[in-house]
Amino acid sequence: MIRTLLAALLLTSSAAAQDYDLVIRNAKILDGAGNPWVRGDVAVKGDRIAKLGVVAGKGAREIDARGRFVSPGFIDMMDQSGGVLRKNGAAENKLRMGVTTVIAGEGGIPVDADQANDYFAQLETQGIAVNFGSYYSAAQARVKVMGDAAGTPNAVQMEQMKREVETAMRAGTFGISTALIYPPNSFQTTEDLIELAKIVSRCDGFYSTHMRDESSKLVEAVNEAIAIGEKGGVKVEIFHLKAAYAPQFGKLMPKAVAAIDAARKRGVDVAADLYPYTAGGTGLSIVIPNWVFEKGAKEGVELLQDPAVRARVKREVAAGSQPGWSNLVEASGGWSRIVLANPFNEKYERFRGKNIAEIAKALGKDPIDAAIDITVEALPNRAMALFFMMDERDIATALRQSWTSIGSDAAASLGAGQTDVLGLPHPRSYGTFPRVLAEYVKKRGVLTLEDAVRKMTSWPASRMGLEGRGVLREGLYADLVMFDLDKIDDRASWTNPTASPVGIDLVVVNGAVTIEDGNATTARGGKVLRHACKS
Template sequence: MKKRIAALVGLVGLSLHGAAMANDTGKWDYLITNARIVDGTGAPWFRGAVAVDEGKIVWIGASKPDETRAEKVIDAKDRVLSPGFMDFMGQSTLVYLTNPASAQSRLTQGITVHLSGEGGSPAPQNDQTQPEPVMIAGKPYRWRTYAEYFKIMDDLGVPVNVVHNVGAAQVRRVVMGVEDRTPTPQEMEKMKTLVDQAMRDGASGLSTALIYPPGNYQTTGELIELAKMVKPYGGFYSTHMRNESNKLLDSIDESIAIGQGAGIPVQIYHLKAAGVRNWPLMQKAVDRIAAARVAGIDVTADIYPYIRNGIGLGSFVPPQSYAHGPQAFYKTLSDPKVRAALRKTVETDTSWENWYDHVGQDWNNVQITDDALGADLVGLSIAQAAKKRGKDEWTFVFDTIAAGGVGVAPLSMNEEQKHIGLRAPFMMINTDTSPASPDVDGLAVHPRAYGTMPRVLAKYVREEKVIPLEEAIRRMTSASANRLGLYDRGRIGVGYAADLLLFDPNTVQDHATFENPAQYSTGMDYVWVNGVLAIDNGKMTGARAGKVIRFSKPAS
């Protein structure tokens, strides 16, 4: 009966005006009363009550109904009730299985939908990209396709809803390895077949990371051909662009050209203007995207609320250094002549994404975020760490890269460009990190793994008033849902999936810092995932109520 009633309520929608259906003899799972409802559309908040049953929102009213109609009544006490947040690029989802405790880093931010993207992806795989089975809960698992990977996630359960792009670099690794060369016609066909397979299995689109090998070896033409395989399924192209600094505008043009060449929408990941001399480009970048939209081109972007990005120290040398693979490159660093030549290139050549130039050629502006070199160096600059280890800066840098590198956070952006980005109506929000937990990851994470969404609400809405609450929530809910094609989520409306948050906008807060990133955000008092409480009055429930959301929409 409850399923039938929920379906009926979804059909009649809000025409009920808050009235209970006369033939409903069952009880709702939850009734949330006295809430300030921010519905995700950007509309002004309003006071009301919401009922949830069997994973769906089944009733909305301006005044609460008989409380005996629900199994559990939660008095919002004038807190905000909003749709669950969508992380537009949250990196790995495998972490939810290998380290279940990592879910807390997402749920305490209010994240209920996680898009996994960029150049790599969990599938496809082969014996070279996945030489050993992955251990999950003490058992070995292997997969080659998204169908197999999704089956594992279905069987084991996930704490949030997960969406997956197929990575263009991952496809290239499977077919060609990591070498810098042009694919043969046969290799190109194999890569296109793998993208098509991923889309048939339920991927949402094609994603790239064109700053990192082997993604940076992929030409515009190659990417257009791969992106064409996404079109029949209604997918989109998303990208960490080829350049986010002095060639930012050119990279936006390339991204748009790929989308237009394939006939699909475009999403630009973590839009930024990196490097002090490039900061004025942020407004031009936003204007470029806005002009494209006025011209009828479907392009959008996302941003994260930090002025330090997160990359590996190995990205401070030219990407061409890795043309024969990272291990081959590391071996060459034992030669002082190679080091000297690299240093000269890094100090003088800005034709590539030169992060050393972006930080003003000052190692004091590059902060260590990884405890791979020892916990005592986390939070220190490269200059400080080199001094502590008794080395000159360049020796420390090359020694570290040769040993496999370390995570760093370059001071590459400024607050003004964050304000510019957040005010753009087509901008969404992402964490650009995998889920994390203090016991497994320690200090080896960027603070955005723990603090992104609450930081937007605390810093840019409450404190600095860059955008209003309703608009911030729209970016993290319905705007992201529209791009993802999740038209049954991202809003508070009858018939929508019950991914919901209850929080006090005056107290919600991020706590993660670069010096101590492993600190959970606070203030998400209640979090529902598909109508199941994942956080109940501030306490984690351990529920795995998420779903693997599949997008298989072949042309008719």
């Protein structure tokens, strides 16, 4: 009896001594709102920040952050993990970058609109290590109603598409997304999208877009996005803002910025995200004009076997961009600046990392023939390429805008050190967020540390309406990242794109420690974030 009583007293004493689940001491605290850092402690209890400043109580776990910064967890505004999180919720490559929240859905959700609730519930039940929210793709509604061919929806079809969008919004998606550079997305007109945006406006949602052109017609594409938002009554998010046009490096981005600034001054809620790299990555099929796929993907592949079609494609690629198609060969400055990243075919594996001009010479083919053959022979997979079509001057201009945030345009990987689930070995999958700090704060001085952190925390949280996130305040969610600014380095490169960053020592998601001493834990503290539709 005495022994039992003593044990109970010791347990009670121990519990009383541990006032918090976690205390991070001696940190340089960056609140995420852009304020200068202050030295102090951060205490966590459950999934919330319990105390900031001088923390007298004890934590079940205590970490000394001396010399390191603690900020809100980073928010990835342009994620591609909607499908992979059902297979593996770890998202380790995201966490290692300090990312605690991802907003996905350029291509929508991996289920129909009427299954969105079940999809979100599945993620919650299985467990995910990051907070996750998503858009619904306007093209999903279109393909369900009309298929993947070109054409204008009739009144009945448009009403069906609107119902799909409304169903997705009521399930908690943040709005509609488009990727207007790719078929069948490219077959959607401005007017069609305004009509769908009006449905989104009932829920105060977003029109978020990979624009119709990010190259020579960049400004026109920005204006189209703004018009859809203005006439549809929705907020506009421009995905991965870039001036991807080699002939006008340094000239187009200031014009795009001016167009966005002008729209904001007249009351349009428009902003953008970007990733800090000079190359984009996408399917090699983008070098093929969109008209080839007007009757659908299957027939387009068959058309490409026709020598007459190939001849026309060659002429149009040489001529530059055409109405309804952005020519990324021209935008990149030629075939030598397009690198094969993943052929999805053993036959072409020896050419991985080589540019298309080199590959074509080795095969004794015209570059467009080589690109088409690699594309077709990768099916049903998507042969991937890197397009070196951006300039550091334009990246710096975009980063300096108060309304830009950071989005990786990358998915979580199925396992540590693996290429992300898109099959695209681009360093943005592993390096985006630490690169902002290492390259554009420390090395280039484009951003102050405080503003860089604001762009990755409070600004995107405020923009997306993520209540309780993005800043360090008592009572808010404990999404935290601890990093050593002196040591932080993205490390992922074009030749080693899956290298993990260094200098990020601790990541906490809703109070759960997910990265500790730079190593991943098995914690699954993430939550599904649903956009509230109150109408």
